[in-house]
Amino acid sequence: MVISFRIRALLGLLALETLGFGTWYLVSDGGVRSALALRSECRDVEEKVTSARSDIEHIQKDLIIWQSEPFFVERYAREKLAMSRPGDKILFIDDECA
Known part of the structure; x- marks a missing residue:
């Protein structure tokens, strides 16, 4: 089968366009x-x-502790927030002097 020059040129041009x-x-x-x-x-x-x-797993574990341990909540309030019950006396000890 003989392919004419024109068809070969068009196929070559198509190949170049595809490559480009x-x-x-x-x-x-x-x-x-x-x-x-x-x-x-x-x-x-x-x-x-x-x-x-x-992070969500850690927060959920902390939430379970906060909801199930009333003493944990009180301990946190006393130690971190310096809260007390009515009638309690709070003593602050300076670590540098001890």
């Missing part, structure tokens, strides 16, 4: 660079989600 478009797509912002940036952003978001889930 493929190269442009891979190098431009809409191509590989964009996909790599999205993958990196996706990994960052997944790490943040994992960290947030870990």
